Amino acid sequence: MSNKLKIISxxxxxxxxxxxxxxxDLGSNWDYVLPRRGKKIFAIVLTGxxxxxxxxxxxxxxxxxxxxxSIIGLDSLYLLxxxxxxxxxxxxxxxxxxxxxxxxxxxxxxxxxxxxLYRLLFKREGNNIYFLLLVGIxxxxxxxSISTFLQVLIDPNEFQIVQDRMFASFNNVNTDVLMIAxxxxxxxxxxxxxxxxxxxxxxxGKEQAINLGVDYDYIVKRLLVVIAILxxxxxxxxxPITFLGLLVANVAYQFxxxxxxxxxITGSILISIVALVGGQxxxxxxxxxxxxxSVIVNFVGGLYFIFLLLKESKSW
Amino acid sequence: xxxxxxxxxxxxxxxxxxxVSLKITKGKITSFIGPNGAGKSTLLSIVSRLIARETGEVxxxxxxIGKWKSNxxxxxxxxxxxxxxxxxxxxxxxxxxxxxxxxxxxxxTKEDKKHIEEAIDYMxxxxxxxxxxxxxxxxxxxxAYIAMVIAQNTEYILLDEPLNNLDMKHSVQIMKVLRxxxxxxxxxxxxxxHDINFASSYxxxxxxxxxxxxxxxGSTESIINSPTLKEVYGMDxxxxxxxxxxxxxxxx
Numbered sequence: 395m396s397n398k399l400k401i402i403s404x405x406x407x408x409x410x411x412x413x414x415x416x417x418x419d420l421g422s423n424w425d426y427v428l429p430r431r432g433k434k435i436f437a438i439v440l441t442g443x444x445x446x447x448x449x450x451x452x453x454x455x456x457x458x459x460x461x462x463x464s465i466i467g468l469d470s471l472y473l474l475x476x477x478x479x480x481x482x483x484x485x486x487x488x489x490x491x492x493x494x495x496x497x498x499x500x501x502x503x504x505x506x507x508x509x510x511l512y513r514l515l516f517k518r519e520g521n522n523i524y525f526l527l528l529v530g531i532x533x534x535x536x537x538x539s540i541s542t543f544l545q546v547l548i549d550p551n552e553f554q555i556v557q558d559r560m561f562a563s564f565n566n567v568n569t570d571v572l573m574i575a576x577x578x579x580x581x582x583x584x585x586x587x588x589x590x591x592x593x594x595x596x597x598x599g600k601e602q603a604i605n606l607g608v609d610y611d612y613i614v615k616r617l618l619v620v621i622a623i624l625x626x627x628x629x630x631x632x633x634p635i636t637f638l639g640l641l642v643a644n645v646a647y648q649f650x651x652x653x654x655x656x657x658x659i660t661g662s663i664l665i666s667i668v669a670l671v672g673g674q675x676x677x678x679x680x681x682x683x684x685x686x687x688s689v690i691v692n693f694v695g696g697l698y699f700i701f702l703l704l705k706e707s708k709s710w
Numbered sequence: 711x712x713x714x715x716x717x718x719x720x721x722x723x724x725x726x727x728x729x730v731s732l733k734i735t736k737g738k739i740t741s742f743i744g745p746n747g748a749g750k751s752t753l754l755s756i757v758s759r760l761i762a763r764e765t766g767e768v769x770x771x772x773x774x775i776g777k778w779k780s781n782x783x784x785x786x787x788x789x790x791x792x793x794x795x796x797x798x799x800x801x802x803x804x805x806x807x808x809x810x811x812x813x814x815x816x817x818x819t820k821e822d823k824k825h826i827e828e829a830i831d832y833m834x835x836x837x838x839x840x841x842x843x844x845x846x847x848x849x850x851x852x853x854a855y856i857a858m859v860i861a862q863n864t865e866y867i868l869l870d871e872p873l874n875n876l877d878m879k880h881s882v883q884i885m886k887v888l889r890x891x892x893x894x895x896x897x898x899x900x901x902x903x904h905d906i907n908f909a910s911s912y913x914x915x916x917x918x919x920x921x922x923x924x925x926x927x928g929s930t931e932s933i934i935n936s937p938t939l940k941e942v943y944g945m946d947x948x949x950x951x952x953x954x955x956x957x958x959x960x961x962x
Contacts, residue, residue, distance in 0.1 A: 457797055459797070591815050591816045594808075594816060595808065595811050595816075597797065597798055598796055598798065598808065599795065599796065599797070601760050601789075601791055602794070602796070602808075604759060604760055604780075605758070605760070605784065605788055605789050605790075605862075606784050606808060606809070606811040606812055606862070607780050607781035607782070607783060607784025607785070607811065607812040608780065609780040609781075651799070653798040653799070653800060653804070
């Protein structure tokens with residue numbers, strides 16, 4: 395099967411699942427059900443695409459296929475922000491406070507954090523990208539520990555609300571937030587288009603990329619900023635779900651068996667949409683909401699991750 | 711012309727390259743020789759902008775490398791490092807095609823394809839051009855990388871120990887190709903070598919380095935002699951003339 399055919403069949407599968415999601419069990423209240431489902435499916439597709447896109451770029455930039463952008467600590471920062479808000483303002487604030495505000499605060503803090511992290515690390519010459527990742531891991535652990543500490547202190551009822559935030563969920567996506575998120579994602583993606591042609595060469599490694607005339611530091615910095623923005627938006631929109639990226643990016647590598655990023659990015663976005671929409675269908679129709687999508691994603695993703703590690707230890 | 715002026719580089723507190731100034735002659739093969747840790751590879755990496763220098767300047771055709779546009783520089787000078795770990799599964803042809811990136815930014819034109827074919831042909835890789843790199847032997851792989859550099863079609867070609875891990879047959883083959891690149895296509899080749907006999911037999915100029923400094927530079931004739939080599943390597947090396955070539959015998 396040629397890669398073109400693979401992409402076409404993936405697209406068809408994605409469209410089919412989206413249609414199934416929209417029209418299964420529609421009932422007679424079309425004008426109520428369809429917009430609700432439409433909003434949900436749009437959020438799912440947007441998140442899926444963003445996660446896949448940012449993970450593929452991140453893995454190419456870091457030259458490592460078992461990393462996700464969450465390694466720079468954005469997920470943990472999101473949880474810390476949520477825990478902190480509930481800790482200080484109480485869980486009622488979440489229902490009282492405009493959802494836009496929460497979204498904006500989360501995105502802003504995450505982008506600022508990533509910006510400061512990059513600034514500090516790229517200011518000194520000679521610091522490489524792995525150093526950035528290491529510092530990111532340390533910050534991630536640090537944020538995680540503070541969150542746990544705060545979670546231990548708060549009222550158990552409030553903790554349940556926090557816990558709810560710890561897993562990505564598409565069950566209550568706010569329309570206003572969705573519009574801001576879409577706008578931001580579109581802007582960031584358009585900005586990143588000019589750098590996409592360098593991805594194939596970046597995959598060869600830093601030295602080869604420089605040899606072939608890529609302005610390495612300049613481009614990598616900008617790609618990392620785009621990744622930070624995209625991940626922040628998707629995390630603030632539905633919760634931490636970057637693990638999905640690892641899954642779909644690697645499935646895309648194996649499925650398409652190419653180094654061309656034009657294909658890899660399209661493929662992984664489609665696979666991501668298929669996985670999310672399919673998963674959500676299963677959550678709603680099979681488990682009837684008794685579990686959330688991210689539990690399934692983390693379960694399947696975890697199994698796949700172990701498989702990857704085992705395979706990686708043998709040469710391939 | 712490549713000109714290096716007062717280059718220095720430290721790793722931590724250790725000076726690896728100290729106040730080196732050089733001029734590399736156009737259209738000739740220049741070899742860097744010297745013991746391990748002499749700073750040969752570091753110097754080559756600095757000249758090719760892979761690593762930053764502390765002081766000094768590198769001029770390529772009269773212009774400082776920092777002032778060149780990265781993409782234009784990639785059409786002028788290319789570097790091949792001694793270890794090339796590529797995570798991707800590429801065929802020979804795909805690898806060689808990457809050499810055209812500075813010209814086409816990934817969209818291969820007819821002319822690019824011509825260059826790719828010629829480069830593959832030049833390195834005698836035509837039969838295995840659709841094989842994956844991980845199916846090739848060390849020598850074939852090295853030839854594929856050199857083909858990529860040829861496809862890049864730069865005036866200056868820098869190679870960091872291209873003979874590493876190759877047997878005599880493949881080493882000679884690669885040195886002959888470099889010689890041809892220089893004589894037929896007028897390229898300027900700069901190469902780091904460990905085996906001084908290869909340096910003696912195939913290069914026009916030699917730069918001898920030790921402890922980050924240039925001990926001596928000049929034509930091959932003027933470097934390959936017992937006193938100079940003793941100064942560089944700290945051992946007695948006997949020089950014999952054989953078929954008009956100087957051969958160093960260092961097995962004592």
